[in-house]
Amino acid sequence: MFRNQYDNDSSTWSPQGRIFQVEYASEAVKQGSAVVGLKSKDHAVLVAVKRSPNELASYQKKIIRIDDHMGIAMAGLTSDARVLSNYLRTEAMRSKMVYGRALPVGRAVNAIGDKAQTNTQEYGRRPYGVGLLVIGHDDTGPHLYEFNPSGIVSEYYAYSIGSRSQSARTNLERNFETFQDMSLKELIVQGLRSLRDTLQQGKQLDALNTSIGFVGKDNKMTILDGQDTQEYLDLLDEGEAMDTE
Amino acid sequence: MDSITLKVPHTTERPAEITNYGPTTHISQPSVTGTSVVAFKYKDGIIMATDCLASYGSMARFRNETRMISVGNNTLVGMSGDTGDFQHMKHTLENLLTHEYDMDDGQNMGTRSIYKYISNIMYGRRSKIDPLWNSYVVAGVENGESFLGFVDYYGTTYQSPTIATGFGAYLAQPILRKYVEGHEDELTEEEAVRILDDCMRVLYYRDGRSFNKLRRAKVTAEGVEISEPYPLDTNWTIANYVVGYGS
Amino acid sequence: MNFAEMHQPEFAQAPATERHSHGRWEPYVDNGGTSLAIAGSDYVVVASDARQSNGYIINSRYSPKAFQLTNNVILATSGYAADAKRLVEVLEQNSQMYFHKHEKPMSTTATAQMLSNTLYGRRFFPYYVFPILAGLDTEGRGAVFAYDPVGNMERVVYRAFGSAAALVQPFLDSAVGFKNQRNADATRLLDREQALKIAIDAFTGAAERDIHTGDWLDIYIVDGNGVQHQKRELKHD
Numbered sequence: 228m229f230r231n232q233y234d235n236d237s238s239t240w241s242p243q244g245r246i247f248q249v250e251y252a253s254e255a256v257k258q259g260s261a262v263v264g265l266k267s268k269d270h271a272v273l274v275a276v277k278r279s280p281n282e283l284a285s286y287q288k289k290i291i292r293i294d295d296h297m298g299i300a301m302a303g304l305t306s307d308a309r310v311l312s313n314y315l316r317t318e319a320m321r322s323k324m325v326y327g328r329a330l331p332v333g334r335a336v337n338a339i340g341d342k343a344q345t346n347t348q349e350y351g352r353r354p355y356g357v358g359l360l361v362i363g364h365d366d367t368g369p370h371l372y373e374f375n376p377s378g379i380v381s382e383y384y385a386y387s388i389g390s391r392s393q394s395a396r397t398n399l400e401r402n403f404e405t406f407q408d409m410s411l412k413e414l415i416v417q418g419l420r421s422l423r424d425t426l427q428q429g430k431q432l433d434a435l436n437t438s439i440g441f442v443g444k445d446n447k448m449t450i451l452d453g454q455d456t457q458e459y460l461d462l463l464d465e466g467e468a469m470d471t472e
Numbered sequence: 473m474d475s476i477t478l479k480v481p482h483t484t485e486r487p488a489e490i491t492n493y494g495p496t497t498h499i500s501q502p503s504v505t506g507t508s509v510v511a512f513k514y515k516d517g518i519i520m521a522t523d524c525l526a527s528y529g530s531m532a533r534f535r536n537e538t539r540m541i542s543v544g545n546n547t548l549v550g551m552s553g554d555t556g557d558f559q560h561m562k563h564t565l566e567n568l569l570t571h572e573y574d575m576d577d578g579q580n581m582g583t584r585s586i587y588k589y590i591s592n593i594m595y596g597r598r599s600k601i602d603p604l605w606n607s608y609v610v611a612g613v614e615n616g617e618s619f620l621g622f623v624d625y626y627g628t629t630y631q632s633p634t635i636a637t638g639f640g641a642y643l644a645q646p647i648l649r650k651y652v653e654g655h656e657d658e659l660t661e662e663e664a665v666r667i668l669d670d671c672m673r674v675l676y677y678r679d680g681r682s683f684n685k686l687r688r689a690k691v692t693a694e695g696v697e698i699s700e701p702y703p704l705d706t707n708w709t710i711a712n713y714v715v716g717y718g719s
Numbered sequence: 720m721n722f723a724e725m726h727q728p729e730f731a732q733a734p735a736t737e738r739h740s741h742g743r744w745e746p747y748v749d750n751g752g753t754s755l756a757i758a759g760s761d762y763v764v765v766a767s768d769a770r771q772s773n774g775y776i777i778n779s780r781y782s783p784k785a786f787q788l789t790n791n792v793i794l795a796t797s798g799y800a801a802d803a804k805r806l807v808e809v810l811e812q813n814s815q816m817y818f819h820k821h822e823k824p825m826s827t828t829a830t831a832q833m834l835s836n837t838l839y840g841r842r843f844f845p846y847y848v849f850p851i852l853a854g855l856d857t858e859g860r861g862a863v864f865a866y867d868p869v870g871n872m873e874r875v876v877y878r879a880f881g882s883a884a885a886l887v888q889p890f891l892d893s894a895v896g897f898k899n900q901r902n903a904d905a906t907r908l909l910d911r912e913q914a915l916k917i918a919i920d921a922f923t924g925a926a927e928r929d930i931h932t933g934d935w936l937d938i939y940i941v942d943g944n945g946v947q948h949q950k951r952e953l954k955h956d
Contacts, residue, residue, distance in 0.1 A: 292819070316819060320812050327588035331579045367578050595801050598746050599844075622778070626748050627801035630771050630779035641776050653780075 238350045249347050249354050252376035256358035259302030261389035261425035262289060263418045264360035264371045265399065267409045270443035271362035271369040273300040274418040276426065277436045290440040294319035295447040296329040296364050298440045302389030303357035303376075311339050311355065311374075332363030332370040336380045344378030358388045364442050387421060394424035411446070412462065415439055419463045432460060502554040502605040504528050506539045507681045508640030509550035509609045510671045512648050513618045513633045513656040514664035517692035518611035520548060521668050523676075524701050525683035526555045532683065540689045542696040544569050546612050547583040548689055549590070552637040553606035553625070561604060564593065583612025587621045587629075595627025607637040613693050618656075636671070639679040644671035661690070673704050747799050747847045748773060751931025752784050753881035754795035755921060756853040757895055757914040758861030762942040763853045764911065765793045766918040768926070768953060769935035771800055780934040780955065787946055789814050789824045792854040793939045794834070797881030798868070799847035806846045809837060827854030831864040831872065838870030845869050849880040854941055861908075861941075876908070883925035883932045890921050911940065919951065926954040 233239050234247030241247060262275040275289035290300045291312045297319060301308035315335055322330035339359075346352045359374040371383050385403045387395035398421040406414060418439075423432055439451040439459060451459075504526050511520035526534035539558070540550045543565050551558045568589060572581045587610040597603050603625040610621045621631045633656045634648035651667050652659065659667075668688065676682045684706060689698040754767040767785035771778040785795040786807045794810065796803035813833055814825045825833070831852050838846060845868045856862040865878040877895045879887035894917045897903035909917070918938065926933040936951040 316816075320815065324808055324812070325589065325592055326581075326585040328582070328585050331577065333577050334575065334579070366580065595805065598801070601744065601746055603744070603746075626746070626799075627805075628748060628750065628771075628773070628778070628799075629801065629804065630782045632779040632781075645776070 236350060237347045237352060237354055246347060249377050252354035252356050253358075255356035256303040256375060256388055257390055257392075259304075259358070259389045260287075260289070261387055261392045261395060261422060262300040262302050262360050263385075263387040263392075263395050263399070263422045263425075264300065264362055264373075264383070265385035265403070265406055265414060265418050265421075266362070266369045266371045267406050267411075267414050269369065270411045270414055270441055270446065271364065271371050272411070272414045272418050273298065273360055273362050273438075273440040274415065274422045275300050275438040275440075276422060276432065277438055279436075286436060289438045290450050292440075292448050292450060293335070293363075294323075294329065296442060297332060297335060298362055298442060298448040298450065300360045300362075300438075300440060301357050302359075302392075304355070305357075307355045307357040308359065311342070311357070311359065314339060314342065329365055331365045331367070332361065332372065333382070335363070336361050336372040336374055339374055340378045340380040342378075343374070343376055346376075347378060360386060360388060362440065362442055363448075364444060364446075369443060385421075387425070389425070391425040391427070395421040398424050411441060411443060412459070415441065415459050416462045416466060419459060420466070423463070432463070434460065500605075502557075504533060504555045505605075505681070506537065506552050506555060506558075507679055508636060508638040508644065508675055509539065509552050509607070510636045510640045510644045510648070510668060510675070511550060511609045511611055511620060512635065512652045512664070512668070513620055514652075514659035514661065515657060516661060517613045517618055517690060518548065518620050519661070519664045519668055520550050520609065520611060520689045520691075521672050521686055522550055522552070523672070523683040523686040525681070525685070527681045530680070535683060535685065536701070538687060538698070540687060540698055541565075542698065543586055544572075544581045544583075546614065546691065546693075546695055547586050548611045548691040548696045548698075549586070550609040550611075550637075550689075551606050554604070557604040557606050561590070561593070561606065561608070565590070582614050583610060583619045584614065586610060586612075587619070587623070591621075591623045591627060591629045594623050594625060598625060598627045609635050609637060611691050613691055616693065639682075640671070640675060643674050643678055647671050647674065669704055673706060676704060676706065747802075749798060749847075749882075750778070750800040751882040751929075752797045753879060753883040753887060753922070753925055753929070753932045754785060754797050754849075754851050755877070755879040755887055755891065755918060756793075756795060756851045756863040757877040757891070757909065757918060758853070758863045758875075759911055759914055760908050761855075761859055761861065762911045762914075762940060763793075763855065763861035763863060764914045764918050765795050765851070765853045765939040765941070766922060767795045767797075767937050768922060768932045769937055769950075770931065770933045770953075772931045775930075777934075783937050785937050785939060787939065787948075788830060788852075789818075791941050791946060792825070792827050792830050792852065793941060793946070795851045795853065795880075797849050797884075802846040803848045803850075806837065806848055806850070810834060813837070827852075827856055827862050830854070831862070831874075834864070835866065835870040835872040838866060838868060840870075842869050849884075851878055851880055853939075855943070859943060879921070881932070883929035886925050886928055887921045890924065891917070894921075911942070915940065922953055 233241035237248035260276045260278045264273050277286035279286045292298050293315045319330045346354045354376040361372040363370050373381050385399040434457045437456045442448040509522050522539040526537040607624040612619045622635050623629045634652050636644040684703050685701045687699050751772040756765045769781045769783050771782035788794050817825045850866045852864040863875050866872050877891045892898040897905045922936050933954045936953050938949045940947045
């Protein structure tokens with residue numbers, strides 16, 4: 228019977244030039260519920276659907292604050308994301324202490340990218356099982372980055388990761404050129420619209436399962452959950468009503 | 473009756489030759505030193521002056537030293553104290569700015585960051601009881617706002633529209649408080665230069681470790697400019713009338 | 720005194736205690752300045768002058784020594800400015816870590832205990848700082864905590880520390896604590912307008928008599944609505 232001989236650890240290549248352990252880790256990202264990130268010229272926004280394993284359980288946190296100027300949304304293993312966010316938080320503090328400035332977002336993401344890369348090259352290690360969307364605002368404006376277990380880091384105008392995120396990306400690709408001049412409110416609603424496309428049949432965005440995070444030139448990193456998201460969900464519904472008229 | 477002597481271990485006398493017990497320290501004396509730095513805000517930014525002398529004790533040892541450097545795009549740093557420690561600081565800053573340049577991500581190491589970094593080095597060294605024997609004056613214009621800050625070998629920091637180190641704190645600062653304080657936003661460059669030269673002249677008259685060959689520097693939104701060395705007009709005719717004080 | 724030192728103009732001016740050739744170099748300076756705090760039933764007033772000095776020299780006329788640590792906690796300092804600055808940075812980092820861990824801001828009493836621990840952690844190389852921490856307690860009452868440099872902590876109703884403490888504290892004892900007065904109710908708390916007025920008067924007086932206190936006065940008033948900051952003029956001499 229066929230058995231893959233090249234997937235026992237992340238330091239072994241397959242003859243086709245693949246590292247299976249890394250690819251498996253990327254599968255973990257695809258199993259997490261979707262998150263969407265997008266930005267305008269002044270703001271960067273994250274929206275996410277939270278899952279609860281069980282009706283009696285609480286919803287898993289999807290968006291984490293790093294510093295006043297930076298936040299992340301995750302898809303995949305929450306516990307791995309917590310390790311990475313602890314690292315980012317310490318680095319952000321260090322930057323403030325040593326240079327008196329907010330850690331540049333690109334450097335933050337590259338720093339965790341390097342950590343992830345190490346895991347793909349050293350024997351006996353496991354790649355992170357989580358993908359992140361990182362938003363932040365620094366001297367060079369708002370930013371949106373994607374981090375994934377391979378250590379690849381990319382910057383985007385808008386992006387989505389997690390389960391069924393292709394639907395969100397399709398929506399974003401159609402509209403991203405209009406994001407640049409949007410207000411924060413419009414941007415959030417636009418994000419929710421894309422996020423909704425990732426939902427399974429019969430599922431809906433509501434105040435319980437929606438999480439919103441944003442940061443901007445004059446906005447510190449803010450995370451909205453529960454009733455605080457209702458205002459934006461209502462705007463989303465109103466927008467739909469207008470579209471169908 | 474014989475007296476009994478109790479030996480308590482921790483009060484055992486130390487051998488006489490061990491005089492320096494307690495933590496290891498690394499204090500060295502400053503050897504080759506530069507004297508005052510004078511700097512203040514004016515309409516377009518900050519103006520600063522230092523003379524070109526590096527003294528060895530009372531000897532005018534090196535007479536063509538520069539005690540002001542441009543760091544990064546828009547920052548001017550002036551130094552007084554040990555020139556060797558200054559060179560160490562210059563190397564450290566060069567390293568910092570090279571790393572920043574290598575990042576190549578459009579981020580700029582601004583004046584406030586450089587000031588914070590220097591302050592951390594100074595405070596860190598004082599906390600190791602191994603201070604860098606300097607005072608630094610850091611100046612820059614960032615987002616249209618002037619910045620002028622000071623840090624010394626205690627890690628003490630402050631910002632002020634007028635700053636003078638060393639003897640300048642006694643001789644130049646009162647002049648600056650009178651002519652600059654409250655007028656920082658109105659002073660033209662010509663007025664600023666005249667006030668600065670007056671300060672440096674007073675220092676040259678009264679500070680025995682000063683020198684009549686100095687550089688002037690300014691930092692504005694356009695960047696840093698450090699002048700070539702120049703002398704000041706001085707008048708020593710009254711010197712003949714000074715009697716006493718070892719004259 | 721050796722050769723090099725005799726001819727160092729900028730350090731020859733330092734007071735004898737700061738000289739380095741005989742024995743240890745002193746890693747401390749006193750940058751002067753005064754801070755006080757007064758607690759009320761539902762507010763707290765904190766005041767610090769902003770002059771930073773070194774011996775007879777005024778370093779800066781506006782170098783604040785009172786800091787807002789969290790949403791409703793103020794730390795007023797005096798003593799060695801560089802240590803005060805670092806202490807505030809360390810506290811800010813720790814309260815930020817607390818916020819991340821517990822998803823709520825650190826309470827005033829928790830911050831007060833943390834400050835004590837932080838100071839005591841440096842028992843054998845102390846932060847040369849005399850902190851006064853002020854905020855509201857869990858019942859919403861004004862809370863003032865006073866410390867020595869190695870972390871001894873005491874909750875008080877009012878306290879003054881710094882170069883003019885010997886002038887200001889007796890004044891507060893009388894005006895805020897109603898001490899040494901016959902037929903006075905020593906347990907009475909002032910209302911906020913009275914407390915504010917006394918804080919200002921205390922500093923006006925201190926600036927007259929203490930050369931290390933003056934220039935500007937930073938005032939923070941903390942109450943249920945948050946923190947209000949004002950900057951007032953003192954003598955610029």
